[in-house]
Amino acid sequence: MTASEVLAEATPATLIEASGVSFSYGRQQVLEDVDLRVRAGEFVALVGPNGSGKSTLLRVLLGSLAPTSGSVRLFGEPPSRFADRARVGYVPQRPVLDSEVPATVEEIVTAGRLARRGWWRPLQREDHVQVGHALASVGLAELAKRPLNELSGGQQQRAFIARAFAGEPDLLVLDEPIAGVDAESQRRFRDSLTHLIEEHGAGVLLVSHELSAVAQDLDRVVVLKRRIVFDGPAAQLAASGVSLGVHPEDLPLWLEELG
């Protein structure tokens, strides 16, 4: 075994990787030469002010948008060719909360199994077991039969996190999942993420302004302002005098401080 092979074996697998990614909407450049990598077992937060390109970067990483230049790899493959979608769990920023037709928490979470087992296949016992685990891990087992629109904002968000968990993802991508939710939901949220990382070795990429709940658990914080202006341990960011639990409107200020 060569030295590079030994090194490769010791290094956790890269789950998602952006190299020199730029993106423009027409003439407006939104992302500039962005490098970002999340490995298995890593908990990475992506922060930046409104309009910094976070949502665009997520869409590029997940393959919804093609970069103007640079490349993206999902589990080593270009997103357009990546077929094993169950490996990616996704919690969108604004899920449908004002659903026309009532849907129970369990129905929403069960949808999370579709990518894993094939959307056309009937449910198996294993699927029900995983849905049960996912519900329990976010503390919603007792509310499984309740319509989603009767739940609080924080509980609804946990249901969408459980939907992502139900697919047993190796990479979890969350877009502003805890904005404005209560302290109990934030605690549950933190517990379920650390469980996924520690027990299942999954990688997590969290886009959020509200990092105070998970600040102690983060491996890295990445600050985006069209380009990456900081990528390092949370402690290093904190040592720069910048609080992690900042308000969105404060972000430009502390980004100035980061230089």
Add this chain to the structure above:
Amino acid sequence: MPWPIDALPYPFELGFMQRALVAGVVVGVFAPMIGTFVVQKRMSLIGDGIGHLAFAGVGAGLVAGVSPIWAALVVAIAGALGIEWLRSRRSASGDLALALFFYSGIAAGVVLVSLAGGFGASILTFLFGQPLTVNDQEIATIVGLGAVIVAAMLALRRGLFAVVTDEDWSRVAGLPVGLLNTVLAVIVAASVVAAMRIVGLLLVAAIMVLPVASGQLLARSFRGTLWWSVAIGVASVIAGLAASRLWGLAPGGTIVLIAAGVFVVVALVKRATIPKLQAEGAGL
């Protein structure tokens, strides 16, 4: 089929009423079933838009001398695919896409029907429905299309649920969003055509959507809404046919009015009981 079947009582003891009952009940099952997904997708009016297009198909069939039902099916499916294509490309909003097809469809229908010799009684049966005159061949068409629609809905329900509830998430999860939306559009088109002889093209969207409006008030789950909607759809058809026989009313319109009446009653009862339910909920 030898009509009438002896076992059925008044007002369904006559052959023409029994044929209407069979065709109507089939429509009462599949139309609200697909309507549940359409309402969740916030495209409640798609049935109306496709109904207008199907009218152009009826006209084209009459001009070309082919079966108006099959011509309507072809045009309705083509139109449904067009609406879905416009919606998915976001080159027109869902509403605007529907409006484009609505008016083009009805205008083309009017021109084609006038070319074919004008608005006779047979045209009115397509526009306003006339279940009391369905023949065995039409029943076979309705039952056949209905069976395909129900089988497709049951087979695809989980994927369709995910897509109509959260399209962005479904795309990231690798579900074939485009395919499922297209299949849904085709099923809606097939439903419109299969239901048009019963409630008419102008009211076909009503039998898809009104039972769902009641069902979503009564149920506390998507699955529950679907089955409540089917139950209300079937009940509205049976009650509507019976009322039309008893009082000599237009059956298509009567069925829809009953479905609308059920919604009013359910909404009022729900409104009256919500404070009570909330009080109980607070005590939990």
